[in-house]
Amino acid sequence: MIEINDLHKKFGKNEVLKGINLSINEGGIFSILGPNGSGKTTLIKCMLGMVIPDSGNITIRDEVIKNNYKYRNKIDYLPQIARFPGNLKVKEIIAMIKDLRASKTEKEIELIELFKLEPFLNKRLDNLSGGTKQKVNLVLTFMFDSPLIILDEPTSGLDPISHLRLKNLIFSEKEKGKTILVTSHILSFVEDIADKIVFLLEGEIYFNGTISQLKTKTEQPDLEHAIASILSASYA
Numbered sequence: 001m002i003e004i005n006d007l008h009k010k011f012g013k014n015e016v017l018k019g020i021n022l023s024i025n026e027g028g029i030f031s032i033l034g035p036n037g038s039g040k041t042t043l044i045k046c047m048l049g050m051v052i053p054d055s056g057n058i059t060i061r062d063e064v065i066k067n068n069y070k071y072r073n074k075i076d077y078l079p080q081i082a083r084f085p086g087n088l089k090v091k092e093i094i095a096m097i098k099d100l101r102a103s104k105t106e107k108e109i110e111l112i113e114l115f116k117l118e119p120f121l122n123k124r125l126d127n128l129s130g131g132t133k134q135k136v137n138l139v140l141t142f143m144f145d146s147p148l149i150i151l152d153e154p155t156s157g158l159d160p161i162s163h164l165r166l167k168n169l170i171f172s173e174k175e176k177g178k179t180i181l182v183t184s185h186i187l188s189f190v191e192d193i194a195d196k197i198v199f200l201l202e203g204e205i206y207f208n209g210t211i212s213q214l215k216t217k218t219e220q221p222d223l224e225h226a227i228a229s230i231l232s233a234s235y236a
């Protein structure tokens, strides 16, 4: 599904990705973890063609993504911070994004129901709470039914019930055979959903495998302690 070979990216003197090699198979939930500033969003944006790497190759669904844009039609992406014109009403932004992607699906109906957004459809984005905005962003992400879904901090601002609904939504997408890539600092969420994790540290992949393999490697009882032990070893 995704092949990344020897990917390098610098911002000025800041070497963010130092030769990333990663292979992600089709189907399943993969979590990209790492401390703040470790390059998770940069790696995701390289996959989406939003950041141009200095060197290296990325192939997504057998398409080399360099100088290509069509492959993006098959990816649903939730950015860490989504910015839409705040004067638009919720129903207007949904219609606009649907129009832009020439989508024929009606999937937004069930998503609006899932996240209980009916009372907000006629409200302007500027007037919504942070969590409600995030639910709108989730509708905008999941309504296209693409085979690859990339979620950058999807739980941001969500209350516990919405958190649970999101988790169930991600599971039901996985059951359809989709590939879901998630970054999150909420380790209990990652532990509940991820089939595999990739841990980025100082521009390199420190670990790539299952959570139980990481627990064995670090000799820790859960993901939180496993990550803490990596970080305390590297920053000690």
Ligand SMILES: Nc1ncnc2c1ncn2[C@@H]1O[C@H](COP(=O)(O)OP(=O)(O)OP(=O)(O)O)[C@@H](O)[C@H]1O
Residues within 6 Å of the ligand: 011, 014, 016, 034, 035, 036, 037, 038, 039, 040, 041, 042, 043, 080
């Ligand atoms: N457009 C940019 N211009 C300059 N520096 C950037 C740019 N985007 C990211 N960086 C730098 O690259 C590094 C990695 O940032 P990135 O957003 O990929 O980290 P992250 O792992 O997603 O962090 P977080 O967990 O805080 O979201 C940081 O030092 C950041 O300041």
